[in-house]
Amino acid sequence: MATSPSRRPDAMAANTAIAQAAPQLAGYAALRGRLPGAALPWLGAAREGNIERFAAAGFPSHRLEAWKFTRLSGLADAAPAEGAPEPSTLPAFESIPTAHRLVFVNGRFRGDLSDLGHLPGNVAVIDLAQALAGDDAGWLEPFLAEPFEDRARSLAALNGARADHGLAIRLGAGAVIDPVHIVFAADASAGSFALHPRTVIVAEDGASASVLISHVGRGDGAYWSNPVVQARVGQHAVLRLYKHQDEGAVAHHTAFTSVDLAGHGCFHAATLGLGGQLARDEIAVRLGGPDAECRLGAASLARGRQLLDATWRLSHDHRGGNSSQLFKSVADDMGHVVFQGAVNVAVDAQKTDAQQLCRHLLLSDQAAADTKPELEILADDVKCSHGATIGDLDPASLFYFQARGIGIDQARALLVAAHLREPLDQIEAEPIRNFLLAALGRALGHQVEDASA
Amino acid sequence: MIVISNLHVLVDGKAILRGLDLTINPGEVHAIMGPNGAGKSTLSHVLAGRDGYEVTEGSISYFGKDLLAMEPEERAREGLFLAFQYPVEIPGVANATFLKAAVNAVRRHRGMAELDAMDFLKSAKAKMKALKMDQKFLQRAVNVGFSGGEKKRNEIFQMAMLEPRFAVLDETDSGLDIDALRIVSDGVNSLRGPDRSILMITHYQRLLDYVKPDIVHVLAQGRIVRSGGPELALELEEHGYGDIAQPAA
Ligand SMILES: Nc1ncnc2c1ncn2[C@@H]1O[C@H](COP(=O)(O)OP(=O)(O)OP(=O)(O)O)[C@@H](O)[C@H]1O
Ligand SMILES: [Mg+2]
Numbered sequence: 001m002a003t004s005p006s007r008r009p010d011a012m013a014a015n016t017a018i019a020q021a022a023p024q025l026a027g028y029a030a031l032r033g034r035l036p037g038a039a040l041p042w043l044g045a046a047r048e049g050n051i052e053r054f055a056a057a058g059f060p061s062h063r064l065e066a067w068k069f070t071r072l073s074g075l076a077d078a079a080p081a082e083g084a085p086e087p088s089t090l091p092a093f094e095s096i097p098t099a100h101r102l103v104f105v106n107g108r109f110r111g112d113l114s115d116l117g118h119l120p121g122n123v124a125v126i127d128l129a130q131a132l133a134g135d136d137a138g139w140l141e142p143f144l145a146e147p148f149e150d151r152a153r154s155l156a157a158l159n160g161a162r163a164d165h166g167l168a169i170r171l172g173a174g175a176v177i178d179p180v181h182i183v184f185a186a187d188a189s190a191g192s193f194a195l196h197p198r199t200v201i202v203a204e205d206g207a208s209a210s211v212l213i214s215h216v217g218r219g220d221g222a223y224w225s226n227p228v229v230q231a232r233v234g235q236h237a238v239l240r241l242y243k244h245q246d247e248g249a250v251a252h253h254t255a256f257t258s259v260d261l262a263g264h265g266c267f268h269a270a271t272l273g274l275g276g277q278l279a280r281d282e283i284a285v286r287l288g289g290p291d292a293e294c295r296l297g298a299a300s301l302a303r304g305r306q307l308l309d310a311t312w313r314l315s316h317d318h319r320g321g322n323s324s325q326l327f328k329s330v331a332d333d334m335g336h337v338v339f340q341g342a343v344n345v346a347v348d349a350q351k352t353d354a355q356q357l358c359r360h361l362l363l364s365d366q367a368a369a370d371t372k373p374e375l376e377i378l379a380d381d382v383k384c385s386h387g388a389t390i391g392d393l394d395p396a397s398l399f400y401f402q403a404r405g406i407g408i409d410q411a412r413a414l415l416v417a418a419h420l421r422e423p424l425d426q427i428e429a430e431p432i433r434n435f436l437l438a439a440l441g442r443a444l445g446h447q448v449e450d451a452s453a
Numbered sequence: 454m455i456v457i458s459n460l461h462v463l464v465d466g467k468a469i470l471r472g473l474d475l476t477i478n479p480g481e482v483h484a485i486m487g488p489n490g491a492g493k494s495t496l497s498h499v500l501a502g503r504d505g506y507e508v509t510e511g512s513i514s515y516f517g518k519d520l521l522a523m524e525p526e527e528r529a530r531e532g533l534f535l536a537f538q539y540p541v542e543i544p545g546v547a548n549a550t551f552l553k554a555a556v557n558a559v560r561r562h563r564g565m566a567e568l569d570a571m572d573f574l575k576s577a578k579a580k581m582k583a584l585k586m587d588q589k590f591l592q593r594a595v596n597v598g599f600s601g602g603e604k605k606r607n608e609i610f611q612m613a614m615l616e617p618r619f620a621v622l623d624e625t626d627s628g629l630d631i632d633a634l635r636i637v638s639d640g641v642n643s644l645r646g647p648d649r650s651i652l653m654i655t656h657y658q659r660l661l662d663y664v665k666p667d668i669v670h671v672l673a674q675g676r677i678v679r680s681g682g683p684e685l686a687l688e689l690e691e692h693g694y695g696d697i698a699q700p701a702a
Contacts, residue, residue: 395504397543399504399541400595401526403502403525404552404558405558405562407558410558414550415543415545415546417546418543418546
């Protein structure tokens with residue numbers, strides 16, 4: 001008898017996966033006809049393809065290597081599938097006064113709260129539904145029709161089907177825009193619902209853009225935000241993409257960002273992770289041409305029972321690429337921080353320079369941090385390094401503060417801010433840097449000053 | 454008045470200070486000299502309240518208060534200042550942020566209004582000018598990438614801002630170039646006054662040419678083994694510690 005002992009549990013797992021996916025399939029079916037671009041046959045087909053991929057894979061299980069430390073079972077068992085209702089109150093959010101601003105509340109584009117101001121020439125910043133209603137929606141096809149095949153990215157596939165709101169930014173060759181602030185706000189007092197925003201950014205050759213995306217949730221509803229961002233950066237173009245994750249206290253946030261860099265293209269990203277019960281921020285960057293540059297940074301602050309996961313994958317596919325990853329975290333209370341940083345260097349990607357650094361601070365006995373660096377290097381003439389530390393605040397530093405009259409609580413707060421601000425200090429776009437430092441200061445309950453002032 | 458009596462201190466289970474007595478009156482400047490490893494920095498750390506030093510015997514009275522019962526930050530707010538032999542680097546915290554927090558913590562304690570950013574900057578810039586420090590140091594992270602001498606000068610700058618009534622300078626002269634030594638000495642001298650006490654730990658006579666001490670002590674084997682006037686430093690310079698620092702037979 002060739003009965004596999006694992007067969008029953010597998011079958012049970014499969015049944016669970018089907019049961020968990022079913023409400024999502026129904027939710028999609030109910031909305032299908034009303035989604036943006038419903039009249040476009042290619043888009044309809046793409047949505048159908050992605051819902052099938054999600055149906056086949058279900059919610060990612062922690063048995064997948066990419067989800068090893070982050071259990072989604074809490075979300076999978078009760079993931080909302082309905083679209084968001086009208087907000088009952090407008091959630092409070094901060095914005096950058098000088099920025100071109102686009103605001104969505106509960107998945108609805110809000111022209112009244114947006115202010116695109118005067119857009120520079122050769123730049124479009126447009127609500128997704130509007131973009132898809134126009135005559136030249138074709139340029140969006142390579143992005144919106146992308147099949148998310150990887151089982152570990154089944155939630156991106158679900159966004160691929162749902163994509164119920166979002167925006168597109170398109171910079172023609174040599175165009176410049178700085179800064180753009182996108183706000184996805186949620187009024188969670190309305191209960192539980194799902195948001196599947198989709199953002200597409202294209203910077204043609206030589207273009208340059210600084211974009212901040214805020215995810216802000218107010219109220220104590222258990223909503224789920226599942227954003228996907230796709231960006232293409234042309235030759236000698238620069239995209240600076242920053243993120244302010246401040247979802248509601250019991251919200252789930254599962255984000256997937258994919259970026260494709262052409263030769264000499266440059267991508268800088270920094271994320272401030274503050275909110276959510278569980279937040280996963282996955283970023284995949286392909287250095288798809290020679291001499292491309294990618295710089296990723298993140299500061300995560302996990303308190304209470306928060307789990308904050310940053311999962312990055314850099315693919316150096318061509319020679320001369322340069323990448324750096326800087327991840328800083330603080331976990332307090334029963335907070336849990338996860339960092340997974342993968343770097344793949346293809347056999348032809350000679351002269352690659354890839355650096356990775358991960359520093360966790362644990363402020364309580366029950367806080368936890370996981371780190372998984374993954375380096376797969378097939379080229380031989382490369383410079384790759386990675387480092388990881390987990391620790392408490394340095395006693396010698398604390399004493400130095402105390403010896404100057406500064407109380408222990410203020411000393412700790414200043415050192416925590418100092419630890420977390422490093423990736424934010426690297427942000428070149430000054431209004432965005434100041435915005436995120438201020439947001440960090442509010443989260444820590446004191447001012448974090450701009451060191452370069 | 455600061456009165457240290459019969460101070461015994463263990464570090465890592467090892468007796469470092471063994472019955473140290475020292476009294477410093479307001480307005481006095483004392484210098485402590487002594488061989489490497491004698492326990493001079495240990496004394497300075499115990500005064501400032503650093504962890505890891507076990508006081509097994511003795512007492513320190515600080516203007517009538519029991520210093521050893523106070524938290525380090527409380528001591529600083531009560532006017533005790535330690536210029537560290539090895540100032541600590543604090544990446545990510547600007548010198549200005551650090552010092553403003555310190556100045557205002559001390560001011561709050563004294564019932565004074567906190568300085569706002571403008572007043573703080575004004576005062577900081579004036580003191581930096583006197584110490585010939587570039588104002589760029591305000592925006593730099595505390596001691597990060599400072600040269601040895603710049604760190605020492607930064608300690609004196611902090612001291613000037615905090616206006617302590619008891620300053621302990623642990624080898625502040627080490628690593629200073631000739632001009633910097635003069636500038637730092639001027640800084641220390643300008644702090645001298647009838648209400649202030651200063652304790653300088655040093656290896657070199659040179660500092661004492663600029664900042665004339667009232668009393669010079671030799672610390673060896675964990676206690677003060679000899680005290681005298683400024684001429685004692687000259688004598689040590691000439692003859693070394695020799696017999697004075699030898700363990701008693
Ligand atoms: N944390 C520690 N663990 C073990 N021994 C220590 C520790 N700190 C200090 N000591 C020892 O205590 C003794 C006194 O050290 P201290 O730093 O006070 O000397 P010092 O007089 O300041 O010397 P120097 O002139 O070299 O600065 C030394 O032998 C030193 O090795
Ligand atoms: Mg010493």
